[in-house]
Amino acid sequence: MSTVSDAAQRFKESDFGSVLEENSSAALVLPGLLLWSMFMLLPMVYIFILSLTNAEPANLFVGDGRLLGLVPLGEADFIGLENYIELLFSIQAANHILSGAYGSVLDLFLSDPVAVFNYQFWNSFLVTWAFVIVSVTGKVILGIAIAMIMTGNRVRGKRYLRGIIIMPMGVPVIFSILVWRAVFSGAQFGLMNQLLLNIGIIDQAINWFYDGRWLAFSTYVVTEMWLAYPFMVLITVSALQNVNGDLLDAAEVDGAGFFSRMRHVILPSIRRPVMFGTILTSAASFQQFLIPFVFESGSPNRENELLLLFAYKEAFNQNLYGKGAAISLTALFFIGMFMWVAVKRGNLAEEAGEA
Amino acid sequence: MSLASGIVRSVYEDLRGIVLAPYNLAKEFRYTYHGLQRGEIPPKHVAWTWISTFGAVALAGLLMFPIYWMLTIAISGGGIYSFEFIPTNPTIENFIWVIGPLTVPDNIVINGPLVGELFRIPVPASIGGLYILDPAQFGMPRRPEYYSGFIAYAENSAYVSFWTVVVAMAVIIPGAYGMSRRDFIGRKKLLYLYILLTQVGGGLGIAVLIALYTIFQNLGWLNQLLPLGIYYGAGAVPFNTWLLKTYMDGIPISYEEAAIVDGAPSWRIVYEVIIPLSKAGLATVFVFIFLAGWTDFVIAQLMLDQSNWTLPVGLYDYSGRPSEMDWGNFSAFALAFATPLMLVYFFAQRYIESGLSFGGMEG
Numbered sequence: 001m002s003t004v005s006d007a008a009q010r011f012k013e014s015d016f017g018s019v020l021e022e023n024s025s026a027a028l029v030l031p032g033l034l035l036w037s038m039f040m041l042l043p044m045v046y047i048f049i050l051s052l053t054n055a056e057p058a059n060l061f062v063g064d065g066r067l068l069g070l071v072p073l074g075e076a077d078f079i080g081l082e083n084y085i086e087l088l089f090s091i092q093a094a095n096h097i098l099s100g101a102y103g104s105v106l107d108l109f110l111s112d113p114v115a116v117f118n119y120q121f122w123n124s125f126l127v128t129w130a131f132v133i134v135s136v137t138g139k140v141i142l143g144i145a146i147a148m149i150m151t152g153n154r155v156r157g158k159r160y161l162r163g164i165i166i167m168p169m170g171v172p173v174i175f176s177i178l179v180w181r182a183v184f185s186g187a188q189f190g191l192m193n194q195l196l197l198n199i200g201i202i203d204q205a206i207n208w209f210y211d212g213r214w215l216a217f218s219t220y221v222v223t224e225m226w227l228a229y230p231f232m233v234l235i236t237v238s239a240l241q242n243v244n245g246d247l248l249d250a251a252e253v254d255g256a257g258f259f260s261r262m263r264h265v266i267l268p269s270i271r272r273p274v275m276f277g278t279i280l281t282s283a284a285s286f287q288q289f290l291i292p293f294v295f296e297s298g299s300p301n302r303e304n305e306l307l308l309l310f311a312y313k314e315a316f317n318q319n320l321y322g323k324g325a326a327i328s329l330t331a332l333f334f335i336g337m338f339m340w341v342a343v344k345r346g347n348l349a350e351e352a353g354e355a
Numbered sequence: 356m357s358l359a360s361g362i363v364r365s366v367y368e369d370l371r372g373i374v375l376a377p378y379n380l381a382k383e384f385r386y387t388y389h390g391l392q393r394g395e396i397p398p399k400h401v402a403w404t405w406i407s408t409f410g411a412v413a414l415a416g417l418l419m420f421p422i423y424w425m426l427t428i429a430i431s432g433g434g435i436y437s438f439e440f441i442p443t444n445p446t447i448e449n450f451i452w453v454i455g456p457l458t459v460p461d462n463i464v465i466n467g468p469l470v471g472e473l474f475r476i477p478v479p480a481s482i483g484g485l486y487i488l489d490p491a492q493f494g495m496p497r498r499p500e501y502y503s504g505f506i507a508y509a510e511n512s513a514y515v516s517f518w519t520v521v522v523a524m525a526v527i528i529p530g531a532y533g534m535s536r537r538d539f540i541g542r543k544k545l546l547y548l549y550i551l552l553t554q555v556g557g558g559l560g561i562a563v564l565i566a567l568y569t570i571f572q573n574l575g576w577l578n579q580l581l582p583l584g585i586y587y588g589a590g591a592v593p594f595n596t597w598l599l600k601t602y603m604d605g606i607p608i609s610y611e612e613a614a615i616v617d618g619a620p621s622w623r624i625v626y627e628v629i630i631p632l633s634k635a636g637l638a639t640v641f642v643f644i645f646l647a648g649w650t651d652f653v654i655a656q657l658m659l660d661q662s663n664w665t666l667p668v669g670l671y672d673y674s675g676r677p678s679e680m681d682w683g684n685f686s687a688f689a690l691a692f693a694t695p696l697m698l699v700y701f702f703a704q705r706y707i708e709s710g711l712s713f714g715g716m717e718g
Contacts (some may be wrong), residue, residue, distance in 0.1 A: 022539070023539040023540050024539075025533050025537030025538065025539045026533070026539040026540065026541070026542075027533075028529040028530060028532060028533030028537065029529070029530040029533045029534060029539075029542075029545060029596075031525070031526040031529070031530070032526035032527060032529075032530035032592045032596055033530075033545065033592075035522070035526050035585075035588070035589045035592060036589050036590075036592040036593060038589065039567075039585070039586050039589035039590065040559065040560075040563065040589060040590060042566075042570070043563035043566035043567045043570065044563055044566070046563075046566040046569070046570065047562075047563050047565060047566040050565065050566060050569070055569075060569060061569075061572060061573075072569060072570070072573035146414065146418075149407075149410065149411050149414055150411060150414075152407045152411065154400075154403045154404040154406075154407040154408065155404075155407045155408050155410075155411045156380075156383075156404065156408045157376070157408070157412075158411070160372075160373070161411055161412065161415045163701045163702075164415050164419060164701070165414075165415050165418050165419070166700065167419070167422075167697045167700055167701055168418075168422075169700060170696045170697045170699060170700025170701070171422075171693040171696055171697055171700075172649075172650035172652070172667055172692065172693060172696065173650070173652070174650070174652040174667045174670065174671060175667075175670065175689050175692060175693040178670065178671065178674045178685075178689060179421050179422065179424075179425055179689065180421065181674065182421075182424075182425070182674075182682070182685075183421050183424070189438075189682075191421065191424050191438070194438055226418070226421075229418070280554060283554065283558070284558075286558070287558025287561065287562075289558070289561045289653060290652065290653065293653075294671070294674075308558060308561050308562060311562070311565070312561070312564065312565075315564075315565045315568075316565075316568075316657070321565055321569070324565050325565050325566070328562045328563065328564070328565060329562075331558070331562050332559075332562045332563075335558055335559060335562060338554070339551045339552070339554045340551070342554040343547075343550055343551055343554060346554075
């Protein structure tokens with residue numbers, strides 16, 4: 001870290017007192033940083049430590065064992081990378097690895113590649129990415145479409161309409177998700193069932209969360225799209241308002257149809273902001289916890305548990321804190337990646353003097 | 356123009372726009388009609404306006420339909436077995452159930468945070484215990500247990516949010532000022548860290564939930580509202596410090612220089628120059644911080660027991676298992692929780708739309 005070396009350099013050049021005086025303004029930001037570190041950074045470090053132990057309530061909440069006198073460890077023991085190995089590999093393969101019989105793992109892999117891996121983890125991991133890809137595609141298309149309609153030249157009362165359609169952004173997420181659970185209720189009077197029964201597409205109520213894995217998955221996607229479209233619409237509307245009107249007029253005079261104008265004028269000029277919004281909304285999809293939590297806990301058969309819910313359930317339902325911590329850390333790694341990409345692609349760091 | 360009068364004026368303008376909309380529409384109709392008659396406006400244009408406006412309205416209606424559905428459930432008395440676009444027998448019973456019986460208390464007790472009871476003002480016996488909202492008038496029982504407990508949950512939420520706002524504001528205002536106006540070792544690094552952390556928000560708290568729970572349990576903080584409030588405040592620090600810093604960057608530095616020339620000490624500069632000028636930024640930050648505590652569900656449901664539940668947890672409890680829940684009660688509770696926040700967003704839309712840049716908001 002260059003901060004550290006900068007600081008060291010300055011210490012060499014000047015005496016301690018003047019350094020302290022020069023940087024006395026740091027006292028203004030330190031309380032906030034400390035507060036944040038106590039409640040966010042410390043748990044991040046702690047969750048890494050937990051992921052290396054066999055922590056569970058039975059050994060974690062007894063005794064006063066503390067690491068460095070700070071973080072409670074109870075009587076949990078360090079078990080190295082065992083959690084991670086058990087997470088990535090099936091029980092059989094993990095046992096081979098832990099006993100050092102790597103050859104047997106290779107044999108197993110050659111005879112049945114799938115049997116080497118831990119189905120539950122990889123299933124959760126892959127379904128999370130499937131959720132990200134499908135829902136983000138939907139969100140971006142829906143967001144651009146709504147934004148185009150709501151900024152149309154011939155639409156009267158656009159401002160009020162936009163005010164109405166971004167309201168989902170203002171409601172608590174738990175409210176929206178509970179409303180959507182009611183919409184997808186398996187009962188006959190769930191909104192979606194009522195609708196489909198009335199149109200006559202189905203003649204029996206569908207049990208949306210239990211009648212099939214991908215059916216439940218599609219309810220997640222629809223809900224996520226509804227949760228996030230206001231954000232995409234906001235981003236796209238402000239981008240559309242910056243589209244060069246002269247360029248559009250020129251294209252129209254030159255006889256460009258709607259689709260050519262869209263492709264050659266509108267899309268190139270809104271590309272950057274929409275790209276940035278896409279990164280942020282992908283991160284939001286990746287971190288989605290409440291939808292599967294509220295929608296019958298990732299049913300059917302725990303198949304649709306997105307990564308964060310998987311970690312939560314391993315810890316609080318199965319009492320495997322160590323394993324849950326290892327999953328959380330995997331999720332944290334990807335969340336960190338999203339942060340980094342967002343800042344790089346959004347050129348947000350200019351302000352902080354980092355190119 | 357002060358912030359409050361600015362908000363009042365824009366809300367007034369919006370309301371006037373809504374009220375006057377039929378009049379303006381009629382004027383436009385007449386203009387278009389005459390234009391069509393005289394052949395000044397091509398019929399194709401008029402048709403397009405109708406089609407696109409109709410399409411946009413239909414789309415907005417479709418998107419808002421789930422919320423409208425909730426409303427119809429909440430106000431229709433006879434259950435929800437079939438959807439009625441306009442409920443035939445509207446009732447406010449469900450909303451009465453949310454609020455519960457309200458009586459004039461025998462004593463008005465003012466509690467201070469942490470210290471408990473501060474003042475106790477006795478109420479004259481003649482009005483003490485009188486019903487402000489008497490459920491018996493609506494043919495509903497007076498037993499308080501019959502009702503939702505919305506007010507008790509709201510009190511818990513308010514207590515949590517109070518601490519969230521106090522703690523977060525106390526560190527964010529000096530932090531933002533320091534970031535905006537001063538220099539020190541590691542300032543840019545810290546700003547970079549904060550910008551990184553603003554990007555993804557909520558998931559971080561959930562990802563470290565296991566560690567957080569263990570720490571809270573170890574310190575005996577489970578089922579306590581104060582630590583929870585402080586936790587939300589801590590989580591709000593990076594985003595709001597950055598936001599307020601960005602706002603403060605827009606205040607011309609010459610004001611401060613003038614104050615320095617006049618010999619004002621630095622605390623007075625902050626108190627009398629910076630804070631009054633950043634009112635709009637402070638208000639925005641206040642709303643964001645307040646909502647952090649007011650709307651969180653995940654952490655609260657893990658940390659709190661029923662006696663201390665906040666509004667979101669209470670709401671979740673009433674959603675129960677879909678087959679057993681009382682849909683009318685649930686919908687009314689949900690709407691009572693969400694409507695105030697929706698209205699704020701509706702009227703704040705133009706500010707939010709300008710990309711949180713505060714462009715239209717003068718301090």
